[in-house]
Amino acid sequence: MTWTDVLWITVPALEVLWVAYVVVYILLERRSPGATLAWIFVLAFLPIFGLVFYFFFGPRRFARKKRRFSAARTSVRQRAAEDRGRELHDPRAISLIRLGESVSGLVGRPRAAELELYTEGAPTYAALAEAIEQATHHVHLEYYIWDPDTVGTRFRDLLTRRAKEGIEVRVLVDAFGSSKTSDAFWRPLLDAGGRVESFNPLRITRFRPRLVNFRSHRKIVVVDGAVAFTGGMNLADCHSSEVVGDDAWRDTHLRALGPVARGLQMVFLGDWEFATGEAVAGQAYFPPERALDAPLTAQVFASGPDENYDAIHKLYVGAVASARKRVLLTSPYFVPDEALRVALETASLGGAEVRLLVPKEGDVPLVAAAARSYYPELVSAGVRVFEYGPPVLHAKTLVVDDLVAVIGTANADPRSFKLNFEVALAAWDPATCDVLAEAFERDVARANEVTAQTIESWSLPRRIASAGARLFSPML
Template sequence: MSPCGAANGRGWRNSLRSNFEMVPESLTLTTVLSLAWLLWLVMVGVGLILERRPPAATLAWLLALLFLPYIGAVIYFLFGPRRLRRRRLRYSRARNRLVQSAHDHLRQDHALPPGFPAADFEQQLATLMEHSGQGVPVAARDIRLLETGDGCFEAIEADIGAATHHVHLEYYIWQPDGIGTRLRDLLIEKARAGVQVRLLLDAIGSNSVKRSFLRPLEEAGGSTAWFNPIRLPRLGPNHINFRTHRKVVVIDGRIGFIGGINISDSHSSFSGSQDAWRDTHLRIDGEPVHRLQFIFLEDWYFATEKTPLEPAFFPEFTEPPTRRWLQVVESGPDTNRYAIAKFFFAAIAGARRQLLLTTPYFVPNEALMMALVTAASRGVEVRILVPKQSDEPTRPY
């Protein structure tokens, strides 16, 4: 290279270096961060659209990320749908493991059983749920509606007191108050008598329960577990809102309880006050309890990675079937089948004469609201009962 060319090369490099030095470092960093943020926003937006979520939910996420860039990102990180896929995968593995283990103990036929009501509407709803992975309806020996917390607690305590093999409980809210302590002490008594006791609590709903409260039960031989506990070193997306809101009790595989009543003085007019929460529960006696048992064991395996399975968990019922048909339907963030939502929509859309609905939280999505409005417009008597005062703010309709 000639001296002139070398000089020109050095001059070009010196000029380029001086031009970069003229650009403020903060401006360069801001530009890079802005471009990275824009790219991330586009990727998240495309992902949300491809997930085919409800339009309102997709729009809400996009607006939050656009106009609340930092807060929106944190909320998306904690509550967004991405990590939920991994939780669903782990949950599906728990289900598959349990299905393989319990295959010989569960009803495997997919056709509606003989004696089920011949009405087309009932058969259509039952078939819809079976196609949504919920199993077919089965006949119960007895079904009792429990309309008060005190009546519910009395029935649960009586059946636990008569248990001979196992007691399985899963609750969203368990308070260490009068009711919670009384029921815990009964479980301690049964565990000492040799009955298998397993208690699964949600880590958020039952955060008032401390290890010291559960220790006497564990020392008596009972087993306890937390559903999806929150640990700071593992804090990540969807650890917070991946919860179990179930209130399930299974006793000897024959008696089951399910409904909306948690373990708390708030549900008792005796232990709490006359302003006790009003909710509804079911006591089930018979083969439908097998489905509740499966759901509990599935959640227990998810929480502990252990599958306790014995023939006594799914006892045979030799009594002739009754006309009390029951189909247990489950749903939650671990599945995208939305079985309960599908059932509500189909039932509301197919109503002919009367539609009675009671719920503590009336927050229907657009499809369910349209089904209700359409049913009323068709001349169906539609009545909706909601609390005058709720523990959560709801939108007026």
């Protein structure tokens, strides 16, 4: 037997053994049956490609050191019982608040807040710039996308000036989402004393291939530990009508004042510690709360592949399942798992008005096709589906009755619920629900409803494409 013969026997045998090992590993990960079968299907029919693809995009969890806040953690815990905001009596709210505390820990404590909602980029950026201008100690920013364009450069220059004036500036950007920014772009801020770090870097010297699929999709700004921003907007021209006119993306963002900012601060500092190894702590980052004129109760839900619970997913499913009157869900990417789909259908069949707003044209064709595969069963259960655009729809919001309004960074899809680092703020407040509901109605007025007749008119190739895309839903 020649060496060639040995190789012809050994290589396929090793390949089979390695695929079998990976299949067993996948089975032990306790994924959903659909996700497990999807990965096994890929490995069975495309073994080499499947192994490489799984190596980079298959893992769902990883461990990172527990976040440390030393004195700051103690001070937050001592004040937790004092800053819960308005007392709530609805048993559904009480139950879901307990859920938040269970799955998000100290971050998810209910806290008092005053909220300002924004549905356009220009006023959002104006409020953000004003808060940065008024900073007296620190400004912390975490973004998935920070583009080196008009908006991105404007905020870099503002932060550079504030850093020169002695303000602590920490910027954390996702290495993939913000890949357009270079070291040269950040140089003015760095030279002024600001800090800029990448989340999960893609550079060879710091590259961790097993973690490449885990991205920080969060958008968080915290100023002096007392003012915070979060929502769907990145720092990019596409969100600003002042730059791109009527093509500006439709999005939702918020400013939070008061103790709830501590929750977002803790999320940022945990991510900062993961990216840099630096544990930032001290009373200056968690100052005593200031009096609020009309506080409501809000909670921060943070989820990521380093946690045992999919906090935002559980919030969505739990809130929708509790609906009695209405569910208004807006998501740029809509690929629901069985739990969320059943919750939406059950709420509708139980008498609640359930409406879903999604983009007419998605920027990822496979995801858009998979989303449409869910329309028939949702529509048949009474869920009303609306397709919006142009312009691009990028808001991620949920309204359930007058019970809770959720504004955050997470899409209703497996990537946001299972793989990305995401954050959401839940406001237990009827007035906030009404503000989001009014924005939803304005959006629906510009959208087209997908009816049973619409679905029946779809061509056979389109139906096949949607059905095929759905097979990959657990992997999207």
